[in-house]
Amino acid sequence: MKALLIDDERLARNELRRLLQAHPDVEIAGEAANADQAEALIESLRPDVLFLDVQMPGRSGFDLLAALDPAPPTIFVTAYDQYALRAFEFSAVDYLLKPVAPERLAAALQRLS
DSSP states (O other), X not given: OXXXXXXXXXXXXXXXXXXXTTOTTOEEEEXXXXXXXXXXXXXXXXXXXXXXXXXXXXXXHHHHHHHOSSOOOEEEEESOGGGHHHHHHTTOSEEEESSOOHHHHHHHHHHHO
């Protein structure tokens, strides 16, 4: 399964990349630091899943999803619990809080299958 990591914090992307190494069926196809980069990568890479932060400079993760038709399955990865309900209004597969626990990541990936 091809994944795209979208987070404005490089360290957060690196940590998620490290956690995903435990899941050999997940191939990280690319990374984006903002919604504009992500939109271009989604068009070219056609990922199977997005790991998406909510708050980023410029457009938010919600703004990105609203611009996509259709949006790939999305797992939100954020430090803010107050956006969880809105995430599920966008048909989120899961909503993971940073720092991400390995068992929560595994459960989120299970929901994709």
